[in-house]
Amino acid sequence: MQEMGGAAGREGLRQSAAGARRPFISRVGGAIVQHKRPTRREARLVARAQTHFASWERASDADVVVVADSVAHDPTVRAMLDIVEGDLLILDDHRQVLAANQRFLDRIGCTDVNEIIGLRPGDCVNCVHAREAPSGCGTGRACRNCGAVLAIVASQRSAWVTSGECLMALGEDGCDAAEFRVRSAPLTIAGRPLTAFVLQDISAEKRRAVLERVFLHDLANSVGSVLGWGELLAIDDVGSHDAARQIVALGQRMAREIRGHAALVAAENGELVVTPEPLRPRAVLSEVVAGVRGVRGGDVTIAVADGADDAPFEADRELLARVLGNMLLNALEASHPGDVVRVWYEAGDDGPMFLVNNPGVVSERVRHQIFTRSFTTKGRGRGLGTYGMKLLGERYLGGRVGFRSEPGQGTTFWIALGKRSDAADGSP
Known part of the structure; x- marks a missing residue:
């Protein structure tokens, strides 16, 4: 199965580690945008024994190849990659990717899993904070509040299933946004402690929440104010000139709110003119x-x-x-x-x-x-x-x-x- 790598892909894995950075397409949380994802060698060379949160250490290329090959032939992992709903990654104890299901590969626009084996989750999706961190994904100051890293580290330390939510800023400019519900669970393959990490995209759910709680709430407040001024005008409790001025101002505010929300939706979809x-x-x-x-x-x-x-x-x-x-x-x-x-x-x-x-x-x-x-x-x-x-x-x-x-x-x-x-x- 391609999505698990395997012995047949060892040479390709080595070439991927030594090759130039490959472009990939982010299809997460908005417009389709091309970015650059680091190779495993680039990610490893960034590490300078520095971290503000999780461990900076990474496995050697040789160890990654051996463990990824073992994982590729494990029937339990093969079944998990086929049946788990959501984006599934199998990670080693250094939080490096050993396997990924096709759904995750499709999400990041990757055609060959060997391109991401040995990277960390933030490297794969081009998280802006992974690039800012002194030793890559999980080691930056912002990583201390990342739901993904917190879930992975907690699961590895406690050997319990952990879950949370993760808000990611993606892309070269950090303007692509993704929101995930994450779940991390311990897994033992061939005597090695690994981690099964699942991401479920909840961006649409979050957008609906924003629409209901922000846009509609603010619009309802403006409508209520218009009605209030209209009622005062109806009972001759205020001057018609003052009421008309307030109603016009409130109407203009509502129009701005509507245009502003429409502009944000169009911007996220890459359709804003x-x-x-x-x-x-x-x-x-x-x-x-x-x-x-x-x-x-x-x-x-x-x-x-x-x-x-x-x-x-x-x-x-x-x-x-x-x-x-x-x-x-x-x-x-x-x-x-x-x-x-x-x-x-x-x-x-x-x-x-x-x-x-x-x-x-x-x-x-x-x-x-x-x-x-x-x-x-x-x-x-x-x-x-x-x-x-x-x-x-x-x-x-x-x-x-x-x-x-x-x-x-x-x-x-x-x-x-x-x-x-x-x-x-x-x-x-």
Whole structure:
């Protein structure tokens, strides 16, 4: 069976270990995107005896070949690979892949299991944190909060079946998102302690939860406000001019929420159309701030500082406003009464950089997952703001999105955009 490797594939395994990095297609959690997956040799050479969590050690190529061959001929493993629902990996005690079922290979766009034997799960799916870690998958600071690594390590240490959930940021830019329910169980083959690791894709389930708890919840609040103003107008309890102004503002907010959700769905499916136009930084900030004023009822001050350079640039107005609006809303939600949220822009080498600062500090646990889809500190079913910022800001606006958070300086989210516009007048 191809998906288990075997003696016939030993030479291919060696060639795979020595060869160049092969491109693969991510079909997880959104648009189909080509990435680069490391070979086993590259993954092993990265290891520098450093780790922030799980063991950095890896088995030698020779040991991996011998154990993978033994696993390939085991009838129990063969049966498991055929019948287990979900994506199944057989791992050694160093968390390295020895076998994979066809479902997992199809998911990562791999035609030959020998390409991933000896890698770790995060290497196989091109997890962004596996590349950032000092010794690969499982050894980074973010890995301490990874449900996959936690389940595998707990199962290996306790010899018990363990389970959890894993939110993965995939791809070269980390904008592909995947959410899995994971389960890890001890397994002994030919006297060797191994691990059976199963992933079940729950991305669609998480998306439904977000739709129900975030989009519909926010939309229902806006509809309720419209009805409230309509009722006051009906009983002549307010002036018609004031009521009309509030109803129009609420209607515009609902329209933005609908367009914003539709844009995020289209972006994840690779169907979002970008429409650049000449813009000026000062006008962009004014428009965004005007759209969110009053969210905190005036107990948090929004301070806007004019940049020295208001040179025109080109970007999609709606998408940029969505990214900056999410940054500002997150800053307001993270603030306390009396806080000041600062908003400004700076002139970059190729275009403007927009920045939003609040006095709060992001914890170590949160900062490593902050751009992961569905991760949130706001309660179950929340979590699209920061993920949407990065997806729209980097993949569609062509910029860079990031943040810094330090005691005494607070937390600053930023987006740096690309080339300036040559238009003489970029005023909206």
